[in-house]
Amino acid sequence: xxxxxxxxxxxxxxxxxxxxxxxxxxxxxxxxxxxxxxxxxxxxxxxxxxxxxxxxxxxxxxxxxxxxxxxxxxxxxxxxxxxxxxxxxxxxxxxxxxxxxxxxxxxxxxxxxxxxxxxxxxxxxxxxxxxxxxxxxxxxxxxxxxxxxxxxxxxxxxxxxxxxxxxxxxxxxxxxxxxxxxxxxxxxxxxxxxxxxxxxxxxxxxxxxxxxxxxxxxxxxxxxxxxxxxxxxxxxxxxxxxxxxxxxxxxxxxxxxxxxxxxxxxxxxxxxxxxxxxxxxxxxxxxxxxxxxxxxxxxxx
Amino acid sequence: xxxxxxxxxxxxxxxxxxxxxxxxxxxxxxxxxxxxxxxxxxxxxxxxxxxxxxxxxxxxxxxxxxxxxxxxxxxxxxxxxxxxxxxxxxxxxxxxxxxxxxxxxxxxxxxxxxxxxxxxxxxxxxxxxxxxxxxxxxxxxxxxxxxxxxxxxxxxxxxxxxxxxxxxxxxxxxxxxxxxxxxxxxxxxxxxxxxxxxxxxxxxxxxxxxxxxxxxxxxxxxxxxxxxxxxxxxxxxxxxxxxxxxxxxxxxxxxxxxxxxxxxxxxxxxxxxxxxxxxxxxxxxxxxxxxxxxxxxxxxx
Numbered sequence: 001x002x003x004x005x006x007x008x009x010x011x012x013x014x015x016x017x018x019x020x021x022x023x024x025x026x027x028x029x030x031x032x033x034x035x036x037x038x039x040x041x042x043x044x045x046x047x048x049x050x051x052x053x054x055x056x057x058x059x060x061x062x063x064x065x066x067x068x069x070x071x072x073x074x075x076x077x078x079x080x081x082x083x084x085x086x087x088x089x090x091x092x093x094x095x096x097x098x099x100x101x102x103x104x105x106x107x108x109x110x111x112x113x114x115x116x117x118x119x120x121x122x123x124x125x126x127x128x129x130x131x132x133x134x135x136x137x138x139x140x141x142x143x144x145x146x147x148x149x150x151x152x153x154x155x156x157x158x159x160x161x162x163x164x165x166x167x168x169x170x171x172x173x174x175x176x177x178x179x180x181x182x183x184x185x186x187x188x189x190x191x192x193x194x195x196x197x198x199x200x201x202x203x204x205x206x207x208x209x210x211x212x213x214x215x216x217x218x219x220x221x222x223x224x225x226x227x228x229x230x231x232x233x234x235x236x237x238x239x240x241x242x243x244x245x246x247x248x249x250x251x252x253x254x255x256x257x258x259x260x261x262x263x264x265x266x267x268x269x270x271x272x273x274x275x276x277x278x279x280x281x282x283x284x285x286x287x288x289x290x291x292x293x294x295x296x297x298x299x300x301x
Numbered sequence: 302x303x304x305x306x307x308x309x310x311x312x313x314x315x316x317x318x319x320x321x322x323x324x325x326x327x328x329x330x331x332x333x334x335x336x337x338x339x340x341x342x343x344x345x346x347x348x349x350x351x352x353x354x355x356x357x358x359x360x361x362x363x364x365x366x367x368x369x370x371x372x373x374x375x376x377x378x379x380x381x382x383x384x385x386x387x388x389x390x391x392x393x394x395x396x397x398x399x400x401x402x403x404x405x406x407x408x409x410x411x412x413x414x415x416x417x418x419x420x421x422x423x424x425x426x427x428x429x430x431x432x433x434x435x436x437x438x439x440x441x442x443x444x445x446x447x448x449x450x451x452x453x454x455x456x457x458x459x460x461x462x463x464x465x466x467x468x469x470x471x472x473x474x475x476x477x478x479x480x481x482x483x484x485x486x487x488x489x490x491x492x493x494x495x496x497x498x499x500x501x502x503x504x505x506x507x508x509x510x511x512x513x514x515x516x517x518x519x520x521x522x523x524x525x526x527x528x529x530x531x532x533x534x535x536x537x538x539x540x541x542x543x544x545x546x547x548x549x550x551x552x553x554x555x556x557x558x559x560x561x562x563x564x565x566x567x568x569x570x571x572x573x574x575x576x577x578x579x580x581x582x583x584x585x586x587x588x589x590x591x592x593x594x595x596x597x598x599x600x601x602x
């Protein structure tokens with residue numbers, strides 16, 4: 001399943017991982033990524049890169065993988081595909097910042113291919129602030145809107161809604177954060193070629209560093225209190241709840257005997273649960289909580 | 302579905318909750334339980350009791366509930382029952398101690414009844430030490446063995462194995478802790494009457510305080526280091542992984558729109574994830590990790 005096309009995409013994703021790691025190390029200024037290369041018995045492998053204890057990033061991962069071989073039976077069923085060979089490759093990022101004023105960020109770009117005449121791209125970027133700064137969120141959504149509009153004006157509204165719906169924690173009746181874009185199964189259709197889909201996904205990947213740099217420079221050195229950090233730990237525990245209970249990638253990885261330490265790199269360095277914690281009325285914490293809902297039109301500012 | 306029998310069991314469980322809370326407050330010496338009474342729209346309700354910031358217990362819950370009404374369709378299917386009325390009542394405990402030398406403990410006793418000629422008891426007690434003290438674990442297993450043997454000599458080996466199998470984290474290839482007993486669907490059969498099952502479950506419930514008191518008195522005031530606390534936070538994150546990914550009660554509760562704050566009382570006050578953390582060879586942490594596996598015959602000492 002390593003066609004010339006898939007080999008090109010794999011190389012591109014590896015390069016993207018390299019570029020992002022270099023930029024993040026420069027932004028952090030203190031910590032470096034440690035790399036673990038791993039191989040999958042049935043074919044392919046990955047490069048897990050973890051950064052910990054940084055000035056900017058308390059714990060984060062920028063993972064690349066490209067796995068291929070015979071498609072597991074349960075995935076054939078789930079995707080309604082015949083027995084076939086598959087390739088799945090992508091870059092996955094989650095960064096937990098040290099400073100509570102800086103948001104958690106997640107990005108993923110991925111490509112899936114089979115020899116059963118089915119392929120697609122997927123991915124997205126979304127933001128989980130511990131404290132919502134509306135101007136940051138507007139900057140974030142406008143940046144994504146611009147990337148989308150360079151390719152298809154229907155992308156942003158559709159993928160923004162998809163993120164709202166996907167990054168939702170039903171048992172808390174709140175969104176994981178302030179959304180962003182999420183997309184999947186982007187394949188060939190009447191108006192999109194392989195090249196146009198690929199160009200879009202490339203631009204999403206390239207959009208990560210400028211967005212994160214802007215936010216990092218703004219918040220990295222902001223002073224914060226113990227109380228703000230306590231709130232950060234509580235917000236991180238919601239991130240844990242989403243990822244362990246609902247996230248499809250995490251479930252899929254754990255179910256299919258994936259590399260646990262790579263899959264769970266998304267979990268925070270420190271998190272806290274309290275009983276029925278309610279922020280004080282009118283506080284920044286209460287404002288943040290009130291913004292964790294679907295359907296807010298952040299891009300219009 | 303409130304038969305005279307079920308009313309008796311409900312009263313007993315309420316009394317058990319009262320007794321356990323009083324004993325735990327006495328043991329803790331600092332913090333008191335706060336109670337939230339809640340009602341279920343379709344029938345029944347509960348008393349959630351949470352203790353936080355204690356000298357002994359950093360965060361814990363002792364919950365009672367008795368819910369009844371029309372059985373949700375998906376549960377009828379799962380249990381292969383016709384449309385029927387049901388009652389589910391029980392007491393559920395999880396205690397996260399402040400001191401890393403003190404173990405996390407979990408207990409649950411429950412009764413399920415329907416008007417479709419099906420009822421059963423379930424429950425168990427299990428221990429999750431941050432640091433394994435073999436003499437504590439032997440005491441714990443022997444206490445449970447004694448309780449079991451008062452009722453049926455086949456109980457302990459069967460329910461000990463059930464706990465080993467149930468409290469297992471496949472993606473970590475380790476048990477949640479050092480096990481204990483776990484049982485479910487204890488109903489009437491050739492050798493067991495309703496009364497004999499009920500007597501056993503009552504003794505399991507009554508066994509909790511003596512066991513926990515013994516451990517608490519031993520470890521409550523033991524000095525501990527920052528490093529030991531850090532290890533405690535790492536072990537707690539495994540507890541989170543088990544409860545959010547595998548625990549059937551948690552899944553069931555979140556799926557059926559249960560009271561989130563009551564269900565998730567099991568989660569710890571503070572937990573930490575690291576990347577691929579490996580304890581030093583020969584350390585107490587390494588010893589603990591090596592004991593987190595199925596099939597250890599702790600009761601024989």
